[in-house]
Amino acid sequence: MKPGSHNAITDVPGIQVGHYTDLENLTGVTVIFPEDGAVAGVDVRGSAPGTRETDLLNPVNLVEKVQAIVLSGGSAYGLEAAAGVMRWLEEHRQGYPVGNASTQAIVPIVPAAVIFDLLVGSATVRPSAEYGYRAAQNLKAGPVEQGVVGVGTGARNGGLKGGVGTASLAMPGGVVVGALVAANAHGRAHDPVTGEIYARFLEQNGEFGLKHPPKTPATPDYTDIFNDSFVRSNTVIGCVATNAKLTKAQAQKVAQMAHDGIARAVFPAHTMFDGDVIFCLATGEVEIEGPAELSRIGAVAADVFTRALVHGVLHAYSVGGLVSYRDLYDG
16 A cells, blocks of 8 residues: 555545635635535544534434535634635535425535634634635645645644644555644644654655654653643644545544544644544545445554644644744754
C-alpha cells in the first residue's frame, strides 16, 4: 500500500476540497464535497464539541447521503458557515429532494464541526455564512493546500501553531482512504523534551520531510499538562473519506476507528478540553466483503488520520504569537 498521487483526501475519486482563509483575523472554513453525495457517519469523542446535523447521521435516521462536510473556526459561532455552503449547494441543485413534482424543493444536508480559535486571532470576527459560501466557490480536486489555511488558519496544537493536514493510502483491490484534519489538539504532537514527532513511525515515503534524525521520546510527564489556561479550548476535527461502499452504520464504525489516529498522533488525547469529531464519507464505488474488510478500512483510516494530523502541524508556520514546530525544532 502507498499514498495516492496527491497524498490527500482528494485521492478518493469524486472528493473536492475548498478553503476560505481570513489571515487578518486568523480564522477560516474548509468544505469537503463529494460530487455525487456520499453515505456518511460520525463519531463525537471529545468532551467539548461544537457540531451541526450529527444526529441525522445516526444509522436509524432517515437521510442516507450528505452533500458536504463543513469544518470551521469560530467556535459555536462558526457553525453559521454551513448555511453559506447550503446556499451554494442549493444553487447547484444538490440536496435531499422534498415535495412533489409541482412543489419540489431540495434541502442540502451539511453536517459541520468547529474548532475554538477565538483567542488566536479576533474574538469578534468569526466565520459567517459568507465565508462558507466562498469556501464552496473554491472547491477543487487535486492537490490540497495545507497548514495555515481554511479551518486551520487559527488552529493551535499542543501550544504550537496548528493547521490543516491531509493524507491518503491506496489499498489492494481499489479501495482508497483519505483524511483531512484540523490539527488543534490540547495534547502535543511532539515530545516536549526531545522534539520528536510521536507518530513519525507512520511516515510514508519520507512525506514528513523532517531534517533531524529520529529521537527516542522521553518518559511522559503528567504534572503540568493542564496548567496553561490558554490551551484549554481545543478540538481535533476532520473527515475520513473512502470510495468503498459502506452503510451508515459501517461509516460510523470507520469514524470510530479513525479516532485512534488522534491518540497515536498527540498526547494526551480526547481530554475534557477537546471537542474531537470525525466524519466519514463513503462514495460507494468499490464493493467490500464482510467485517474483516471493513475492519481493515477502519485500521487504515486511523493511520491516515494520524498522518494528516502530523501534516497539519508540519505545514503550519509561525503566526499570531504562536511558533510553529518547524521553527522551534526542525529549522
